[in-house]
Amino acid sequence: MSEPVLQTIGLKRAFIQGGATIHVLRGIDLTVAPGEIVGLLGPSGSGKSTLLQAVGLLEGGFEGSIRIAGIEVSKLESHERTVTRRDKLGFVYQFHHLLPDFDAIENVELPQLIQNATFADARARSEALLTALGLGARLTHRPSQLSGGEQQRVAVARALANRPTLVLADEPTGNLDEKTADVVLAEFLRLVRGEGAAALIATHNERLAAKMDRVVRLHEGLLE
Numbered sequence: 219m220s221e222p223v224l225q226t227i228g229l230k231r232a233f234i235q236g237g238a239t240i241h242v243l244r245g246i247d248l249t250v251a252p253g254e255i256v257g258l259l260g261p262s263g264s265g266k267s268t269l270l271q272a273v274g275l276l277e278g279g280f281e282g283s284i285r286i287a288g289i290e291v292s293k294l295e296s297h298e299r300t301v302t303r304r305d306k307l308g309f310v311y312q313f314h315h316l317l318p319d320f321d322a323i324e325n326v327e328l329p330q331l332i333q334n335a336t337f338a339d340a341r342a343r344s345e346a347l348l349t350a351l352g353l354g355a356r357l358t359h360r361p362s363q364l365s366g367g368e369q370q371r372v373a374v375a376r377a378l379a380n381r382p383t384l385v386l387a388d389e390p391t392g393n394l395d396e397k398t399a400d401v402v403l404a405e406f407l408r409l410v411r412g413e414g415a416a417a418l419i420a421t422h423n424e425r426l427a428a429k430m431d432r433v434v435r436l437h438e439g440l441l442e
């Protein structure tokens with residue numbers, strides 16, 4: 219069997235608030251296989267974002283083991299953690315977080331240029347990704363000149379720009395109306411599958427989760 223792209227063992231995270239300790243993650247064992255798309259379901263406040271932040275190497279303070287593409291993350295120095303995040307992971311959030319002064323294609327090029335791609339390669343890949351998402355005629359639009367659905371498509375293209383092994387998405391269509399959410403999610407999943415990436419996608423929407431390969435549910439700090 220090929221190595222999982224993500225494996226957590228006994229992952230725990232607690233927050234201290236007002237003198238009380240809130241145990242948000244109480245021992246998460248989660249494995250995602252290469253190319254697998256996993257829906258992370260759970261009601262508001264169940265810890266979906268907390269789990270994605272830990273796995274995305276964005277937050278410390280957790281206990282337990284996280285392996286990304288076989289690399290034990292807790293043993294990494296801060297710089298190696300940054301490199302792992304940059305090379306292996308892609309992120310999509312509920313709000314697009316695109317750079318407002320850059321147009322669509324530049325927003326997708328930037329992570330590639332940071333990773334030392336040539337300008338020509340970054341441009342070609344960005345154009346291909348945006349075109350695959352139906353934005354071939356929107357390449358030089360700035361985020362403010364795009365609809366909400368188009369902005370999220372650019373964010374999806376940016377997340378895939380550096381060919382991540384694993385895409386982490388936190389309510390990626392949570393800010394869109396139902397119809398647009400369905401279309402953007404379908405395109406997102408098609409692109410992730412086409413690229414052969416795996417994905418862990420948090421949502422509280424059962425209907426959207428049903429489109430994924432597998433669903434795991436967060437309940438009282440554990441996966442059901």
Ligand SMILES: Nc1ncnc2c1ncn2[C@@H]1O[C@H](COP(=O)(O)OP(=O)(O)OP(=O)(O)O)[C@@H](O)[C@H]1O
Nearest residue numbers: 233235242260261262263264265266267268269422
């Ligand atoms: N930095 C923090 N300090 C204290 N408590 C926190 C912190 N971050 C998260 N929490 C608490 O952890 C719990 C889980 O939050 P989290 O944002 O992970 O849930 P979620 O499932 O993603 O919710 P939503 O669907 O509403 O985004 C909540 O009770 C929240 O108040």
